[in-house]
Amino acid sequence: MTDVADAIVVGAGIVGAACADALAQDGWRVRVLERARPGGRATAAGMGHVLVLDDSEAQFALTRLGRDLWRARDWPPSVERDDCGTIWVAADDAEFDAARGKSEWYAARGVRTGLLDARALRDAEPELHEGLRGGLHIADDLVVHPPTATAHLLACARAHGALVEPLRSVRVVGDGNVELDDDTRLSAALVVVAAGLDTPRLLGHRPDALRIRAKKGHLVISDRAPGFVRHQLVELGYLKSAHGGTARSVAFNAQPRRSGQLLLGSSRQVDVVEPRVEHDMLAAMIARAMRFLPRIGSLPGLRVWTGLRPSTDDNLPFIGRLPDAPRTIVAAGHEGLGITTSLSTAKLVADLAADRTPCIDPRWFACDRSTAELAHG
């Protein structure tokens, strides 16, 4: 059996859902094929911190646009949007200098920031350790609940005629066509592959360069403790953990939820795919948090879970046409930023699909980019 639809989206995580929404709004007849349930994989595990990041110009452009799109949209209450902002916490003078540098960097690009000295930091977050040197406040960052946001994006796509089909597993993706596990073949003018970690497998042997590996993360959520923290708190050393090369790392990352609960991250283990909770990682993560929030130890923890971030070698997602299969666009590999960058990814995908001037320089995210070239170019 063959069938024709204008655009097929493979995978209904937050990235696929955002792409479906953007394409449907552009007038594409969209059909979403999801192996299990929408938003049930990495998207169900993530923290939902929507933030700008200065890791690289490319990362900044994608997170900045992503965050602005999150802010510009009307979200239903179930999305638990909280405009709490981020505070990057500086432990010592060196980190505080780094914070000052970042503040200037962001200011030059029009991002609202505020530098907090030790006193102002404690006023903003009384539970923080007194010895901390200060912080960088990014006022416009926010926190959301990714699974309901995904459901909302899919509902918007459906309102524009999209068909969302859970429990449909794609076996292999070709140029403008897909083959399902049940042997159905579907073709379309456009196929968007947003299958997260599974993306390379679906593309078969084709692009060797397109490597996506798992970075396992642990999270633990507390019972309700309203006001314990008020902003998303991240240590300035976070990027070292997130994008450094080490096989295992933890960093302090604490989030207030609309429910009054506190969600604590974050750990990273490269190439670990076993979902089991590992007590040594959990202990290291909590120990790290106690250096910043000394009284966190007394909060009751309700549940610990893990998730797999789809990560790439240069920490940037693949967003672009496959060189040898131009009717197929990849949108995968968003590591620990896919909630933030889902909406900007979708905009870029829709621009590429419509051959419009892209909202962001697409070369940064091209499937055949050479990491070395971009780093030095």
Next chain:
Amino acid sequence: MDELDCEVLVVGAGPAGVAAAATAAECGRDVLVVDDNRHPGGQIWRRSVATGTPSIAERWLGRAQSAGARFAFPLRIADAHDPTRLVAVGDDGPIALRCEQLVLALGASERFLPFPGWTIPGVCGVGGLQALVKQGLAIRGQRVAIAGSGPLLLAVAASLREHGACVLGIFEQAPRSRVRRFGLGLLARPGKLAHGLGLLNRLRGVPRHHDAWPTRVEVRGSSLRATFRTTHGERTLDVDWLAAGFGLVPNVDVAALLGCRIEDERVVVDEFTRTTIPDVFAVGETIGIAGVEAALSDGITAGLACAGRDADARRAARARYRERRFGDALARTYALRDELRALAAPDTVICRCEDTPIADLAHCADAREAKLLARCGMGPCQGRVCGPALAFLRGWSRDSVRPPLVPLTFSELSALDEPPCR
């Protein structure tokens, strides 16, 4: 973290666990029994402040103790991924439990079904009310209605009556004809028959309804007005307590964390009560609701099997199979009727922890979506109440079990990793 070592670790000190412990200890095994209650006995043998511990319980506990089995209370299993090293929490924080063999005798919990008013104080579980009374709740002179399903309704009604409660009515959802057939089946089991007749005798004068169930509860002044659907139309009663329980659901969380196969809400075992994980046994209500005799014969079988006494275990397994057939009859008789799926109104809360109204689940396809999209099951009880309800209402299997099995502070969570100090 402190550590306790043993050869056989029994989790749960109800009849099944105590029988397993006594038997294994009498065979020379070094046995440790833990339970999250302060006293052994589980549900049916629960010690009452008024009447003490039942004599059959005393006998079994005495056997276990004189054979050298050790007991440690209260200790609740918080994590288990390695069957030879479990982590429990008690009054002094986490403790590691090391063993060679593990017997899971976790018992069962009540199934609650949501109906309008079911979360009003004064509405509680059937076993729950009984436990409260055994712990000293003053029930004398209080008006009680009992609803739901299963022989537990009668047992609890009788015991509440003996504690001085006025039991105004028992509302059993199962059809009278099926319950009668079940009663006739007991003719082949004189012990159970005598027990059943004894119960009915103790309940003389209490109106017993069949094909009847609660439809709503409202607060009326200082009492509750409970409305029931009966074969004679609607009945209302003004009561102080409405105890409602719709059967029992095996506790399987520890087994689930260990990766034991679970089917039909119960842990799968072989003739010797071995689960699908080596050296892990499961006994009693954990492997299916079949009553106290089944729990005892399961326990004996497991105790013998732990000691390597296969021939004896095989003999014990015969009694076990007979009792398990009784469990099948129970399940057939008290199967929940379809009408109970429609008791809740759209605004009736399904998840008490998160106040999720059942209407919010309209677009959810399974328990995981209910949780991720509607917060159902996200709270402190982690779906222990709404999970079994939704299993019946929607046919949804439980969402994955993750540690901790009980809320632990972040400090305790981080201590789970401490290497044991030997």
